[in-house]
Protein backbone atom coordinates (compact mmCIF):
# COMPACT_ATOMS: atom_id res chain seq x y z
CA UNK A 143 0.00 0.00 0.00
CA UNK A 144 1.35 3.45 -0.89
CA UNK A 145 1.88 5.70 2.15
CA UNK A 146 3.13 9.28 2.43
CA UNK A 147 6.67 7.96 3.03
CA UNK A 148 6.54 6.46 -0.47
CA UNK A 149 5.72 9.77 -2.13
CA UNK A 150 8.77 11.42 -3.70
CA UNK A 151 9.18 15.12 -2.87
CA UNK A 152 10.25 18.10 -4.99
CA UNK A 153 14.01 18.12 -5.41
CA UNK A 154 14.19 14.47 -6.42
CA UNK A 155 15.25 14.38 -10.09
CA UNK A 156 12.62 11.76 -10.95
CA UNK A 157 10.01 14.55 -10.75
CA UNK A 158 11.82 16.46 -13.47
CA UNK A 159 12.29 13.60 -15.92
CA UNK A 160 10.33 12.72 -19.06
CA UNK A 161 8.68 9.43 -18.10
CA UNK A 162 8.96 6.34 -20.29
CA UNK A 163 6.08 5.03 -22.40
CA UNK A 164 4.39 1.95 -20.96
CA UNK A 165 4.12 -1.18 -23.12
CA UNK A 166 1.31 -3.70 -23.19
CA UNK A 167 0.36 -6.21 -21.95
CA UNK A 168 1.26 -4.65 -18.61
CA UNK A 169 3.96 -6.40 -16.63
CA UNK A 170 2.91 -7.63 -13.20
CA UNK A 171 4.93 -4.76 -11.75
CA UNK A 172 3.09 -2.16 -13.84
CA UNK A 173 -0.30 -3.69 -13.05
CA UNK A 174 0.53 -3.57 -9.33
CA UNK A 175 1.69 0.04 -9.67
CA UNK A 176 -1.59 1.00 -11.36
CA UNK A 177 -3.62 -0.78 -8.68
CA UNK A 178 -1.59 0.72 -5.83
CA UNK A 179 -1.93 4.28 -7.17
CA UNK A 180 -5.70 4.00 -7.57
CA UNK A 181 -5.95 2.38 -4.14
CA UNK A 182 -4.05 5.33 -2.65
CA UNK A 183 -6.62 7.75 -4.03
CA UNK A 184 -9.56 5.67 -2.85
CA UNK A 185 -8.16 5.23 0.67
CA UNK A 186 -7.12 8.89 0.89
CA UNK A 187 -10.64 10.03 0.00
CA UNK A 188 -12.16 7.97 2.82
CA UNK A 189 -11.96 10.27 5.87
CA UNK A 190 -11.48 7.44 8.37
CA UNK A 191 -8.87 5.52 6.35
CA UNK A 192 -7.14 8.79 5.36
CA UNK A 193 -6.71 9.61 9.05
CA UNK A 194 -5.81 6.04 9.98
CA UNK A 195 -2.93 5.93 7.49
CA UNK A 196 -1.89 9.59 7.86
CA UNK A 197 -2.41 10.35 4.17
CA UNK A 198 -3.03 13.63 2.32
CA UNK A 199 -6.27 13.19 0.39
CA UNK A 200 -5.64 13.26 -3.32
CA UNK A 201 -7.60 13.24 -6.58
CA UNK A 202 -4.67 12.21 -8.75
CA UNK A 203 -1.32 10.44 -8.43
CA UNK A 204 1.33 10.07 -11.15
CA UNK A 205 3.87 7.23 -11.25
CA UNK A 206 6.91 9.55 -10.96
CA UNK A 207 5.51 10.65 -7.58
CA UNK A 208 6.17 7.16 -6.28
CA UNK A 209 9.57 6.98 -7.98
CA UNK A 210 8.48 5.19 -11.16
CA UNK A 211 9.34 7.17 -14.29
CA UNK A 212 6.54 5.66 -16.37
CA UNK A 213 3.73 7.25 -18.40
CA UNK A 214 0.99 6.26 -15.96
CA UNK A 215 -1.27 8.19 -13.54
CA UNK A 216 -4.36 7.40 -11.49
CA UNK A 217 -7.21 9.93 -11.46
CA UNK A 218 -10.19 9.77 -9.10
CA UNK A 219 -12.26 12.92 -9.28
CA UNK A 220 -14.69 12.72 -6.36
CA UNK A 221 -18.38 12.81 -7.17
CA UNK A 222 -21.07 14.84 -5.49
CA UNK A 223 -23.13 12.74 -3.10
CA UNK A 224 -24.87 9.94 -4.91
CA UNK A 225 -23.68 10.87 -8.40
CA UNK A 226 -21.10 9.14 -10.58
CA UNK A 227 -17.49 10.38 -10.51
CA UNK A 228 -16.92 12.76 -13.45
CA UNK A 229 -13.68 10.92 -14.25
CA UNK A 230 -12.00 7.89 -12.70
CA UNK A 231 -9.36 5.80 -14.47
CA UNK A 232 -5.69 4.93 -14.65
CA UNK A 233 -4.46 6.88 -17.68
CA UNK A 234 -1.52 5.28 -19.48
CA UNK A 235 0.50 6.94 -22.27
CA UNK A 236 -1.95 9.90 -22.16
CA UNK A 237 -1.88 12.53 -24.90
CA UNK A 238 -3.91 15.74 -25.06
CA UNK A 239 -4.95 15.62 -28.72
CA UNK A 240 -6.89 18.91 -28.71
CA UNK A 241 -7.91 21.63 -26.30
CA UNK A 242 -9.93 24.81 -25.97
CA UNK A 243 -8.31 28.16 -26.59
CA UNK A 244 -10.04 29.26 -23.40
CA UNK A 245 -8.07 28.76 -20.19
CA UNK A 246 -9.34 27.52 -16.85
CA UNK A 247 -7.86 27.73 -13.38
CA UNK A 248 -8.76 26.82 -9.81
CA UNK A 249 -9.58 29.89 -7.72
CA UNK A 250 -7.61 28.45 -4.79
CA UNK A 251 -4.58 27.69 -6.95
CA UNK A 252 -3.07 24.20 -6.85
CA UNK A 253 -0.98 22.05 -4.55
CA UNK A 254 0.85 18.78 -5.07
CA UNK A 255 1.49 15.76 -2.87
CA UNK A 256 5.12 16.03 -3.96
CA UNK A 257 5.45 19.72 -3.07
CA UNK A 258 5.38 20.32 0.68
CA UNK A 259 5.39 24.09 0.45
CA UNK A 260 2.39 26.25 -0.43
CA UNK A 261 2.99 28.07 -3.72
CA UNK A 262 0.32 30.75 -4.07
CA UNK A 263 -1.01 31.84 -7.42
CA UNK A 264 -3.30 30.84 -10.25
CA UNK A 265 -2.25 27.89 -12.44
CA UNK A 266 -3.65 28.60 -15.92
CA UNK A 267 -4.54 25.48 -17.87
CA UNK A 268 -6.82 24.53 -20.80
CA UNK A 269 -10.45 24.67 -19.71
CA UNK A 270 -11.41 21.80 -22.02
CA UNK A 271 -9.29 18.97 -23.39
CA UNK A 272 -9.70 15.91 -25.56
CA UNK A 273 -7.55 13.23 -23.95
CA UNK A 274 -6.44 9.99 -25.60
CA UNK A 275 -5.04 7.30 -23.29
CA UNK A 276 -4.86 3.58 -22.75
CA UNK A 277 -6.40 1.90 -19.72
CA UNK A 278 -4.73 -0.99 -17.88
CA UNK A 279 -6.20 -3.51 -20.37
CA UNK A 280 -4.50 -1.62 -23.24
CA UNK A 281 -7.80 -0.37 -24.64
CA UNK A 282 -7.53 3.13 -26.10
CA UNK A 283 -9.99 5.79 -24.94
CA UNK A 284 -10.68 9.26 -26.29
CA UNK A 285 -12.49 11.44 -23.75
CA UNK A 286 -13.52 15.10 -23.67
CA UNK A 287 -13.08 16.69 -20.25
CA UNK A 288 -13.78 20.18 -18.96
CA UNK A 289 -13.26 22.23 -15.82
CA UNK A 290 -12.08 20.35 -12.72
CA UNK A 291 -11.56 16.90 -14.26
CA UNK A 292 -9.64 18.55 -17.10
CA UNK A 293 -7.46 20.46 -14.60
CA UNK A 294 -6.71 17.28 -12.64
CA UNK A 295 -5.71 15.35 -15.77
CA UNK A 296 -3.47 18.19 -16.96
CA UNK A 297 -1.79 18.32 -13.54
CA UNK A 298 -1.10 14.55 -13.78
CA UNK A 299 0.05 14.59 -17.40
CA UNK A 300 2.43 17.43 -16.49
CA UNK A 301 4.07 15.09 -13.94
CA UNK A 302 4.80 12.61 -16.75
CA UNK A 303 6.75 15.36 -18.53
CA UNK A 304 8.66 16.58 -15.48
CA UNK A 305 6.46 19.66 -15.03
CA UNK A 306 5.18 20.81 -11.61
CA UNK A 307 2.13 23.06 -11.09
CA UNK A 308 4.12 26.09 -9.94
CA UNK A 309 6.01 26.13 -13.26
CA UNK A 310 2.82 27.67 -14.69
CA UNK A 311 2.46 30.45 -12.10
CA UNK A 312 3.32 33.97 -13.29
CA UNK A 313 5.75 34.97 -10.53
CA UNK A 314 5.64 38.66 -11.43
CA UNK A 315 1.91 38.59 -10.80
CA UNK A 316 0.80 35.19 -9.44
CA UNK A 317 -2.89 36.15 -9.63
CA UNK A 318 -2.80 37.32 -13.19
CA UNK A 319 -4.58 35.22 -15.78
CA UNK A 320 -5.49 35.93 -19.36
CA UNK A 321 -8.88 37.59 -19.72
CA UNK A 322 -11.56 35.04 -20.51
CA UNK A 323 -9.96 32.49 -18.18
CA UNK A 324 -12.66 30.49 -16.46
CA UNK A 325 -12.02 30.43 -12.71
CA UNK A 326 -13.65 27.72 -10.63
CA UNK A 327 -13.61 26.03 -7.25
Ligand SMILES: O=CN(O)C[C@@H](CC1CCCC1)C(=O)N1NCCC[C@H]1C(=O)Nc1ccccn1
Nearest residue numbers: 199200201202203204252253254255256294297
Ligand atom coordinates in the same frame (compact mmCIF):
# COMPACT_ATOMS: atom_id res chain seq x y z
O1 LIG B 1 -0.22 14.84 -8.85
C1 LIG B 1 -1.13 14.69 -8.02
N1 LIG B 1 -1.13 15.32 -6.86
O2 LIG B 1 -0.06 16.03 -6.51
C2 LIG B 1 -2.29 15.34 -5.97
C3 LIG B 1 -3.04 16.65 -6.12
C4 LIG B 1 -3.68 16.75 -7.50
C5 LIG B 1 -4.62 17.95 -7.66
C6 LIG B 1 -3.99 19.32 -7.34
C7 LIG B 1 -4.73 20.31 -8.24
C8 LIG B 1 -5.35 19.54 -9.35
C9 LIG B 1 -5.05 18.08 -9.13
C10 LIG B 1 -4.08 16.68 -5.02
O3 LIG B 1 -5.00 15.89 -5.05
N2 LIG B 1 -3.92 17.56 -3.99
N3 LIG B 1 -2.90 18.45 -4.00
C11 LIG B 1 -2.28 18.77 -2.69
C12 LIG B 1 -3.15 18.71 -1.52
C13 LIG B 1 -4.57 18.66 -1.87
C14 LIG B 1 -4.86 17.55 -2.87
C15 LIG B 1 -6.30 17.68 -3.31
O4 LIG B 1 -6.59 18.47 -4.17
N4 LIG B 1 -7.11 16.83 -2.67
C16 LIG B 1 -8.47 16.74 -2.83
C17 LIG B 1 -9.23 17.65 -3.57
C18 LIG B 1 -10.60 17.44 -3.66
C19 LIG B 1 -11.16 16.37 -3.01
C20 LIG B 1 -10.34 15.50 -2.29
N5 LIG B 1 -9.01 15.70 -2.20
Ligand code: NI
Nearest residue numbers: 253254255256
Ligand atom coordinates in the same frame (compact mmCIF):
# COMPACT_ATOMS: atom_id res chain seq x y z
NI1 NI C 1 1.03 16.60 -8.23
